[in-house]
Amino acid sequence: MKSKKILSLLLAGTMTAALLAVPAQAAEAPQPEPYTISADHWSREDFSQEASPEVFTGAYSRELYNAIRQTMVDGTSENPAYTMVAKGDDYSAVKNLIGRMEGVLRYEHHVPRNFTDYWRYLDYFAVSAEMPENYQAPLDFIQSALDHAGTLATDRERVKAFNDYIRTLLAYQKGKTAGVTQTFAPHAGELKAACGSYARALKFLCAAADIPCFTVSSKTHTWNLVYVDGQWLHVDVSANDLSGRNGVLLVESYQTGKDQAPEATAFLKELFVPGSTK
Structure with missing residues (x-):
């Protein structure tokens, strides 16, 4: 009985020592300070x-x-x-x-x-x-296009080069979608895509080249506004690709459809380039 009691005390002491030996890192991680509106x-x-x-x-x-x-x-x-x-x-x-x-x-x-x-x-x-994490691969893919754009003298020339570059990657087909991670990735042939995919691709390229650009939509169509030569100009890469000519490339007005959100468009122009609509 005495030996069992001694063994029990030894085990209890060992467990206590083990608990005391737990490193501080095992303690619960500190919580971030509460965020309150001020x-x-x-x-x-x-x-x-x-x-x-x-x-x-x-x-x-x-x-x-x-x-x-x-x-x-x-x-x-x-x-x-x-x-x-x-x-x-x-x-x-x-x-x-x-x-x-x-x-x-x-x-x-x-x-x-x-x-x-x-x-x-x-x-x-x-x-x-x-x-987004999955945008690093598209950025790597377009590096050669960005390097070429860097050799050009003006943003006008760069946007033209981006328009032509996208036309080598996509082929217009209504109802089809090709996201940024698909468009700017190795693939055989041209991907089928509708207007929204072309517009997103141009936004991505322009953003990477630090050229202000955003999308505009009517009820049935999407294209881009790009800030070049001190003014906002229309670019419709999908229409250019479908027609086989760059008919809507940095033009001042575009009548293909009515802008669904003209007030938002004016607001966006000022967000990207303050004072650009004055």
Whole structure:
């Protein structure tokens, strides 16, 4: 009985020592500080003073402009500025707006993981800008095209080169889709694609070359607006490819369809190039 008691005490001592020996790293990881809205986030900088005041209509407010522009200028979403966007039509309009901006970076509604009082601010709206991980391969693929563009003298020449480059990769077919990761990857022959795929491809190339560019859509068609030679000009790579000639390449006006969101388009022009619509 005495030997069993001694053995029991020895085992208890061993277990206690083992527990005391557990490294500090095994302790629960510290939690991030709670993120709570504070007044300094509302507008760290007033970029809206640089833009044409005529673009601030409806959901497209000065506050929204400052929040998005702050992310564009900072190039990060670690500490984004934010504003309020009412749920419903305004929220949908703003979501569509930032979707039209995507090039190499993807712009999205951003809510910090440690935002503790989100339920109190359901209209909260911040914008993040991140490059998707699967966009690195397309960036590597287009490097030769970017290198060639770098040898050209003007952005006008670069956009023309990008237009012709995309025409070697895609072949127009209504209803077909070829995403950025498909278009800018090794493949045999030309991929079948409709207008939206051409427009996304041009946005990606222009963004990689630091040329302002976004998409415009009618009810049935999508093309691009590109900022070249101090003005916004239309480019429709899909129409150029389908017709076999560059008929819609950096033109001032384009009558193929009615812009579904002209107010958003004017707002985007000012986001990408402040003062460009004055």
